[in-house]
């Protein structure tokens with residue numbers, strides 16, 4: 036299956052046409068006959084079709100907005116990094132549980148920023164402010180940045196920038212696989228490319244529009260082969276009949292793929308499925324036929340920091356899963372590290 040992002044409509048801020056990536060996108064898609072609307076810089080996006088929330092969501096995921104990142108401050112990104120690196124927002128994937136479904140509103144269209152030099156200059160200022168400490172930037176806090184890479188080259192530019200910054204580090208996570216343009220560039224091991232994995236059962240049911248497990252594993256093998264630090268997020272972890280066999284198979288295949296590479300330090304971030312009342316309501320509106328397990332009576336309710344709570348697996352279930360995953364990591368990746376399990 037082809038996971039190439041082919042937008043159905045494009046909005047380009049007029050200021051973005053002053054940048055090579057803005058002009059490239061305009062020329063490329065004009066040739067293909069994709070409707071393009073030139074809008075004012077920072078103008079609100081209106082006119083994405085869709086009578087129902089579901090239709091609006093699906094149409095938004097086929098809409099690309101090409102813009103300029105204002106010079107405002109970067110958001111912080113604790114605890115995994117110091118700052119978000121703003122390269123893009125949203126992604127063409129249709130993962131039902133995606134946290135961006137809650138944070139990006141009802142029409143989570145894709146936005147890319149074309150003024151990458153300005154963004155990286157701003158990153159440089161943050162690095163200088165924190166010197167002699169290292170500063171870590173996260174490139175996937177509000178998007179999956181890989182599906183739009185062939186149109187912007189933002190990841191390539193960022194990776195090459197951080198390769199030359201002794202006190203800067205970059206990381207991003209993806210479910211996508213079009214890593215080839217990043218393999219032969221200079222990264223100086225300053226960028227960690229992490230992959231978000233799940234079992235084929237979960238990908239088929241809940242992560243439509245994203246590559247399957249084997250393709251993600253192969254992409255991770257390519258970046259490891261190219262000498263990048265890598266890492267894995269397994270999330271969200273679901274308990275379902277046969278889940279241990281399938282997650283065990285995931286580790287086995289990953290081990291086989293990475294066997295011929297030199298990677299040793301492999302962090303694993305593991306997140307069990309949880310949901311809030313707000314997320315559940317959003318999911319039910321956006322995916323009326325969803326079959327995500329979200330029965331409150333089967334979960335443990337935990338109050339959160341900001342007054343709203345989440346529904347988690349029970350303590351016993353969490354302990355069982357944690358020890359299972361710890362054993363899997365020890366067995367398949369003795370030098371790997373369980374960064375966290377939540």
Ligand code: SF4
Pocket residue numbers: 125126127128129130133134135178179210242245
């Ligand atoms: S691939 Fe990631 S960012 Fe895209 S919809 Fe799925 S969870 Fe969200």
